[in-house]
Amino acid sequence: MNTLNKLSPGPMDRARHSSNPSMDNTPLPLPRRDLLCKAVLHYVTTDAVPIGMKRQPLEEKANSHLENFSLKNFINQKGMDLDERTKAFKEFTSHLEGEGLILYRRQVKGATKRQVTIHDPLTGGEKEMLMFGSNNYLSLAAHPHVVNSVKNYIDQYGIGAGGPPLLNGTTELHVQVEKKLAQFKGLDDTILFSSGFLAQLGWMTALIDKEDMVFFDEYSHASFFEGLKLTKCKKLPFRHNDLEGLEKKLDKYKHTGKTCWICVEGVYSMDGDLAPLNEVIEIAKRHNCRVAVDDAHGTGVIGEGKGTAHHFNIDPADIDIHFGTFSKAFGTSGGFVCAKQDLINYMRFMSRAHMFSAALPAPVVASVMAGLEVMEREKELFSNLSESVEYLLKKLDELGIAAESESAIIPILIPEGVNIRKMALEFHQQGIFVNSVEFPAVPLDKQRFRISMMATHTEEDIDQLVSVIKDLFIKYNIITVQ
Numbered sequence: 394m395n396t397l398n399k400l401s402p403g404p405m406d407r408a409r410h411s412s413n414p415s416m417d418n419t420p421l422p423l424p425r426r427d428l429l430c431k432a433v434l435h436y437v438t439t440d441a442v443p444i445g446m447k448r449q450p451l452e453e454k455a456n457s458h459l460e461n462f463s464l465k466n467f468i469n470q471k472g473m474d475l476d477e478r479t480k481a482f483k484e485f486t487s488h489l490e491g492e493g494l495i496l497y498r499r500q501v502k503g504a505t506k507r508q509v510t511i512h513d514p515l516t517g518g519e520k521e522m523l524m525f526g527s528n529n530y531l532s533l534a535a536h537p538h539v540v541n542s543v544k545n546y547i548d549q550y551g552i553g554a555g556g557p558p559l560l561n562g563t564t565e566l567h568v569q570v571e572k573k574l575a576q577f578k579g580l581d582d583t584i585l586f587s588s589g590f591l592a593q594l595g596w597m598t599a600l601i602d603k604e605d606m607v608f609f610d611e612y613s614h615a616s617f618f619e620g621l622k623l624t625k626c627k628k629l630p631f632r633h634n635d636l637e638g639l640e641k642k643l644d645k646y647k648h649t650g651k652t653c654w655i656c657v658e659g660v661y662s663m664d665g666d667l668a669p670l671n672e673v674i675e676i677a678k679r680h681n682c683r684v685a686v687d688d689a690h691g692t693g694v695i696g697e698g699k700g701t702a703h704h705f706n707i708d709p710a711d712i713d714i715h716f717g718t719f720s721k722a723f724g725t726s727g728g729f730v731c732a733k734q735d736l737i738n739y740m741r742f743m744s745r746a747h748m749f750s751a752a753l754p755a756p757v758v759a760s761v762m763a764g765l766e767v768m769e770r771e772k773e774l775f776s777n778l779s780e781s782v783e784y785l786l787k788k789l790d791e792l793g794i795a796a797e798s799e800s801a802i803i804p805i806l807i808p809e810g811v812n813i814r815k816m817a818l819e820f821h822q823q824g825i826f827v828n829s830v831e832f833p834a835v836p837l838d839k840q841r842f843r844i845s846m847m848a849t850h851t852e853e854d855i856d857q858l859v860s861v862i863k864d865l866f867i868k869y870n871i872i873t874v875q
């Protein structure tokens with residue numbers, strides 16, 4: 394029997410027959426067997442508690458927020474074997490593909506610039522699009538200095554050493570980049586990892602043990618939650634940027650940890666807002682806690698590229714762990730932690746994600762070196778980026794669309810009841826590449842388009858984006874014609 398026959402009838406079918414695009418909200422079709430899962434999803438993404446279920450601890454709720462949601466939640470059904478599960482999942486995705494409602498894995502032809510050519514999954518042909526969905530904030534992914542330097546370094550170093558950093562994987566270029574990045578961020582030294590995700594697991598498992606207590610913002614990234622799991626430490630989330638709540642929790646629970654950590658992000662990846670870092674550090678000092686800042690979206694963007702701590706004039710030494718990634722503003726991939734020398738030395742020998750994984754290949758390290766040179770020389774990239782963000786916010790404000798941001802990430806909320814997936818399809822058709830974040834990744838009333846700005850976007854690009862937003866917001870009855 395077709396596994397899709399087990400899908401609960403209703404939302405999808407209703408959607409297809411509805412003529413008003415703003416009313417035909419289509420929650421993802423869940424297999425019938427997944428009613429429990431559906432209830433759980435409802436539970437973790439709203440404050441309602443389904444009958445017969447206990448209130449979910451905040452930590453789990455936080456873990457299901459934003460980027461941390463995984464598609465496995467749809468089909469991770471007890472009692473279904475792997476073949477059945479993968480078949481159901483295939484049917485689920487094919488169904489969406491048939492509706493033209495899956496825009497994942499669009500293939501970009503060539504480098505990711507402000508304008509890209511993609512392979513259009515809807516027509517099978519090529520499509521020119523304006524890119525507003527890439528974290529390549531400074532457009533370094535295809536910057537001529539970066540690309541040319543990498544070519545030269547490849548001639549010198551080849552493409553990799555074939556081993557981990559402690560054994561044969563460290564070249565003199567790695568050490569130069571570690572030092573240069575640390576200097577840029579105002580710290581002693583840097584440890585490199587092959588991705589930001591691994592860097593998170595790497596520093597956490599090396600430095601936090603099970604007697605320690607971690608207080609963390611509920612909007613933290615998926616990699617942080619994975620790190621937490623591995624450390625087996627005690628942990629307590631606090632509401633997003635709620636420092637009063639954090640202090641209450643510290644007063645009550647800090648005695649339970651051998652060492653207490655406060656972990657926040659510099660720039661929050663889905664909302665584009667900043668952590669109030671000065672206040673976080675004051676609290677940490679008052680309560681004798683260590684501080685870790687995930688500045689994945691702050692590094693290379695604010696504080697002249699030096700990140701959120703610099704933006705707030707904070708002494709870098711007040712933060713124990715400055716975490717970052719090369720996958721955003723540096724336009725490549727890899728992760729890093731900058732810290733005091735003793736911490737870095739210790740992690741080099743204790744961080745399994747560093748020790749037992751091949752070193753970043755020289756071309757990637759070279760691109761980071763060249764990226765730092767560009768950040769030092771071309772300060773106008775930062776002003777271009779912030780001016781573009783301001784321009785977009787101003788244009789949205791003129792349309793009566795509420796959007797806020799202190800970074801290069803601009804969330805545009807779409808009211809509950811509006812079919813965001815259909816809107817996403819229309820953005821695509823209009824040649825605008827944006828990412829949508831929908832229920833159940835976020836609560837229904839927090840579904841959004843996440844706009845990522847780049848330093849190379851022009852006013853015309855932004856005008857084109859705004860014009861499509863305007864048309865769609867009118868079409869979907871979110872704003873009225875002006």
Ligand SMILES: Cc1ncc(COP(=O)(O)O)c(C=O)c1O
Nearest residue numbers: 588589590614616662689718720
């Ligand atoms: C806040 C945050 N931390 C960590 C990561 C992981 O970084 P990477 O993509 O380099 O593995 C990301 C990437 O999405 C992120 O947004």
